[in-house]
Amino acid sequence: MISLEAKNLGKWFGKRKVFDRINFSLEEKSSLVVTGKNGSGKTTLLKILCGFIRPSKGEVLISFNGKTLNQDEGRNLLGLVMPDLELYGELTALENLVFLSRIRGLDPDKDKLKEKIAMVGLSEREDDLVFSFSSGMKQRLKYAFALLLDPGILLLDEPTTNLDQEGISLVDQIVSWQRERGILILATNKKADLKYGDQTIQLGN
Amino acid sequence: MATRPSSWATKSAWLLAKDLKCEFRTRYALNAILMFALTTLTVVSFSMGVFSLNPRITSSLFWLVIFFSSMSGLAQVFVKEEESRTVNLLKLVANPSTVLLGKLLFNLVLLLLLEIVVVPLFIILMNLSILNLWLFLSVLVLGSLGLVCATTIIAAIISKAHVKGALFAVLSFPILLPLLITAIDGTRLSIEGETFSAGWSDLRLLISYLVVMFTASILLFDFVWSE
Structure with a gap:
């Protein structure tokens, strides 16, 4: 609880x-x-x-x-989505989630990370650099990150x-x-x- | 995903790997450092190369090239996170000690790459003969570690300021002055071929500087990072 x-x-x-x-x-x-x-x-x-x-x-x-x-x-x-929080533009969508999992002490399961990316509708762009994403796509990717740990507090x-x-x-x-x-x-x-x-x-x- | 007990050092290594990947894709700091180094080296060698300089001037020029070249890149380590608004992401996923160690290691790698290019070029262009190579290398290693420690914590402090460039110069000058004076003296002794024991007082000072800066960085960083 x-x-x-x-x-x-x-x-x-x-x-x-x-x-x-x-x-x-x-x-x-x-x-x-x-x-x-x-x-x-x-x-x-x-x-x-x-x-x-x-x-x-x-x-x-x-x-x-x-x-x-x-x-x-x-x-x-915590899971967080806010305008002041951006993901790394020099990394791909999948690389971002792998890095963020690792630095949180998780063993990244790429299939599960891909599921998170698919859930926000970005599966076709998972290997593209975030630099190339539109503002809306970046916002969607932030949701994939926020839900990475199935957060207790969002x-x-x-x-x-x-x-x-x-x-x-x-x-x-x-x-x-x-x-x-x-x-x-x-x-x-x-x-x-x-x-x-x-x-x-x-x-x- | 399974949770595993990753150590402070392992997480810092992941941060270093991420920073290196980003750096090699954009060459944000690397280009600035190398261009500045090559420009300074060229100017120094063209203007001074024909003269036979005494070891004191040569060692001063050597550390000036290292200092100014590294300043153009090492300061960017936190500024880049702040400007690309990824700093809050890092605050959310990593504790301050992980970030500090990761960024220290990243700056160390950048300085190492700079020195791999600059040191041999300086020796060739200035026609420099170093009579005590081990003393020279010891001073170089300890001086570089001190430089990285000091610039990393200063970079963290200035990253939130509006006038970053001016503030970096103002803060770094008094903090780095003892390091530079000692490193220049140690390098002079190595060029003159003095023994290791003659340079020991400089090496002791460089070790002390490194310990003080590293400890101060650990103690200060938590406050700098969270406000």
Whole structure:
């Protein structure tokens, strides 16, 4: 059983307050939608949850079967799709996933990695350099990476950016699947995406 | 996929392999380093080659060529991750110590490739005779390791800044000065044919510098990497 708790989170950049007193608690099969206008701190909040940046105050606790995990252990439970996270353009789609599996301490099974790539509709381009991909294809590949470990916690920032209608349907499927088995946190500006959350946080108030 | 207990070193080796693959496909840093090295070597050999230089000037020129050539490439190791927005990907999949060791090894390979080209060319073009080759090689190895340690942590610090070039120069000058002065002196002694024991004080300083820089890098990197 995985759980994620944010306790009294606050973030300042210099004197500028981004947000303060953010509290929430999520367990398996629950979801949170973070909404707010541009610059309200949605991406910053997700980066804090991932451990990319430190909060100015408060803490994030990730637990597995009642045991609080350290940052390295917690990171292995995360899947993430965000505009600030790109895959390596100089590697092919398959090479990216092989490298990312290895550096996470996994023994890469190429057939399973190819399945992940096929799942996001890129099987014909798996041996092409990511440099040559369109923005939408890169976004799809990010989903293949995010689902690499069947993550307990999936964080999506502006999840449908650059995707066509088929890609948006794919995101719908992934979101539904994650809500049935783990924790989903989604940052969005789109009112239509509010339906995905059991809880909602509005930033920038 | 099966999980296996990969060590810190194994994961760093995978990061090194990835960086080398990317580098040889784009030659992002390698071209810059080699072009700068060849240009500097040519200028030095054309302007100084006809004179018989004393060992102090020759060793200074030698380390200046190594220093400026390496600066154009070694600083890129984190800047490239930041500019291509892959830094968050790396933060998500690897712990800071894995990243630091992987990037140190990558810079070491780049510097080794640079020295394979530059050192023989410098010796030929400057008509240099090194009378104590083992002392020369010891100074070169220790100086290069120190240079890699210092530039890697400075590269990590400056990668998030807006004015990266200027900041790199400002930070690296005071940090690298003791290393360069010692390496130049050790190289001079090797050219003059002094014994190993005569160069031992320089070698001890280079070893100390390396230990201090490596320890400082490990202690600092976690903070630099996560903010």
